[in-house]
Amino acid sequence: MSVLIYTDTSNGAFTKNAFEAANYGSLVAKNEGTSATAIVIGEAKDISILGTYGITKVLHFNEALLTNFDPQKVAQIIIEAAKKISATTIILAHDYSGKAVAPILAAKLDVGLVTGAVALPEGNTVKKTVFSGKAFATIEIKTPTKIITVLPNAVEKQTFSETLSTEAFSCEIPSTRLTVKEVKKASNELSLTEADIVVSAGRGLKGPENWGMIEELAKELGAATACSRPVADIGWRPHHEHVGQTGLAIRPNLYIAIGISGAIQHLAGVNGSKVIVVINTDAEAPFFKAADYGIVGDAFEVVPKLIQAVKKLKA
Amino acid sequence: MKIVVCISKAPDTTSKIAFKENNTQFDEAGIQFIINPYDEWYALVRALELKEANGGNVTVLNVGGAENDPIIRKALAIGADDAARIDAPTNDALFIAKQIAAYLKSNPADLVFFGKETIDYNGSQVGGMVSALLDLPYVSLASKLELNGTTAMLEREIEGGIELIETSLPFVLSAAKGMAEARIPNMRGIMAARTKPLNIVPAFEASNATEIKSFTLPPAKTGCKYVDADNVDELVNLLRNEAKAI
Structure with missing residues (x-):
């Protein structure tokens, strides 16, 4: 039993949503009396900062065969990482990456997924927004493994001071038919979904x-x-x-x-x-x-x- | 070219949300149901545009009971050629995805479109799950799609920007704003929709991975604290010292 958190990066730096997911996942691990492991894919600056979000171990998949974001490939890496640490809970941010990857994980692992969580799980139930923010639903995950995607500000940021161990991680990834040709980012504009x-x-x-x-x-x-x-x-x-x-x-x-x-x-x-x-x-x-x-x-x-x-x- | 557009039923965007049975069920009394806007405005309309440009067939696929037939007929009125409804309950995303994947295994499509999420359960799950069950590429939150033979160029929303993606048919996408502009069905479409085929497909055996236990409404705001328009400094003071927001 352990918790695996997918901490996404953008241009080699962790996103704000990745920190939110790490914080949430660490609190889940604490409640379950287990440890929080992050899976990091690709180049990442300053991995040790994840320790301040409660992560104790990082599996770092940093191989040239994954040069751009393809949800099929990312999902496969997360599945292999989850197997390696016997993860029973997998946490992702409810952002553009999490929305692409989490459903693939759930279908491949045949487990229950709750997207858009706004609070920590209580047992096997998770509270999420429904009706576009007009209400909340409490949803039970009926499978032994659970996958949760987390909305920003779902839980208060806690301060941890964990020492991280980082381990290079590798696994087979499927060849797919999808290529990212170009990434266009408004460089100096603050991202609306990440702004405080x-x-x-x-x-x-x-x-x-x-x-x-x-x-x-x-x-x-x-x-x-x-x-x-x-x-x-x-x-x-x-x-x-x-x-x-x-x-x-x-x-x-x-x-x-x-x-x-x-x-x-x-x-x-x-x-x-x-x-x-x-x-x-x-x-x-x-x-x-x-x-x-x-x-x-x-x-x-x-x-x-x-x-x-x-x-x-x-x- | 065969395009399948998966549509879901959703309460109208202006609906007042209430629950019944001790807050375990959505209260449908007085609710007007529509095609989920992302499914209709973006997925369905882009599918129809591609068909008009390249030829082919657009099937709308829905999971649910006979109460969904009016929204399926509306999709046919907008221009889909035919429809199928898988006669199964819709309580869990993975269960629904398995229904759709089973249908697509026996009725393969070149393109499978979903809206980016439904406006009731906001799951953003079923499209990705179907792609995984069929081992097809998945482009989530696609805001643009152009076809060149069997090659597809897409734009996908990402944090603070867009990604340009190339893939080949067949694949699955979830459609976001930008993909197309909403269309209003005309009288000819409405008349034609009555006689277009709507096939009822039996449910595929599967179990639910999740279950909704209860609903709650957000706590009501305790009341707005008004600040005089001539005393804007006071607002800044409250935001700094009371709300601790700046």
């Missing part, structure tokens, strides 16, 4: 030319920018900024919504946020019901003042 703070705006901004102050506020806060669906649909903002039921679902520490009324579909994508601030001219906007803090006022007056106030705080 998100500043979002909607139709209340009246036009794309008014987003300067939103970007400035985001810059001052070290935040990512997002938008509501209508704004993406009319082309004021790029589609990848659209958060909501049919866009991205995000779970930042702080979500600031400016000029967004808060339709149920928008709330579904953001109500996992820890703290919600709403700024809207309409005191009746439904978003205020889901907010922790609210300002009824004109964004064109409030946002510049907010930028100044944040600058003052940071100074």
Whole structure:
């Protein structure tokens, strides 16, 4: 019995979601009285940092035959690593990689999978979000081995100081028909799904030319920018900024919504946020019901003042 | 070219979510059911575009009871050629994936499309599971697909960017925003849908790997703390010292 965690990397560095998965997996291992092992695939800088997330052992698959991300291959490596350490729980982040790999693992191992966990398992049950954040379900995994993918902010970060042992790991991987030709990343932009703070705006901004102050506020806060669906649909903002039921679902520490009324579909994508601030001219906007803090006022007056106030705080 | 589009039934996006039977079942009273948006807007419409460009056949595949027939007919009205419904319960993703894989083993397809997730259980599981059960390549969260003979070029969403992927037929994908634009069925489509074949397929023997024990609603917010528009400093103060969010 042990816990295996897939810690994904991007350009040779662990992703924020990988740390969340490591932290969650270590807490599962602690509760089960067992140890937490991470599987690392490809180049990875500073592997020892995983010790501060509670990992005691790393299996490092670092071979040239896996030059790019192919979920079929990654799944096979995780399966072999799980066999090696007799893992009974496998943890992945509920991110772009985890969503690709976890279902393949579950089908190949013929075991139960719960995706999008928001709390530690209790026995064989795991709590996850359903109905796009409008509710939670507690799901029992009926197989002896369980696979769980974890949402950001599912559990509080614990501080561990484990000493890691790293072991080179190798196994046969299947030849597949999939090749990654190119990876395009917006280099200096903060990833919306990984950002701790998100500043979002909607139709209340009246036009794309008014987003300067939103970007400035985001810059001052070290935040990512997002938008509501209508704004993406009319082309004021790029589609990848659209958060909501049919866009991205995000779970930042702080979500600031400016000029967004808060339709149920928008709330579904953001109500996992820890703290919600709403700024809207309409005191009746439904978003205020889901907010922790609210300002009824004109964004064109409030946002510049907010930028100044944040600058003052940071100074 | 044969394309199978797997569609799921989902509550309309504006639905108010409630539970019954001591919070163990979703309360369907007053709920309007639709084709899961990702399955319809992106997977189905892209399949129809590819068929229009390259010829072939688009089958919609659903798992569930007869109560799903209206959404299957809608998919036929949008333009699918025929449909199959596997008459099985839908309580567990792996069970559903095994149903679909069994169907595809006896009815092989060049392309198998799913939406990226359903808007009710948000699993994002069945597509990947089917690919594994059939040993086919899997492209998750695909936002673009172009075909050149049996070679496919895809874009897939990743953290903070996109990946350009090449693979060959057959493969499985889950479709995300960007793949296509939603289509509204026209009167001719609606009339034609009535007579298009909808085959009922018996369930494949399998067991459930998971079971939903209960549902809960998120705790209601304790109430919004209002700050005066002329006192923005106070908001920053609360966010720093009370919420500890900045």
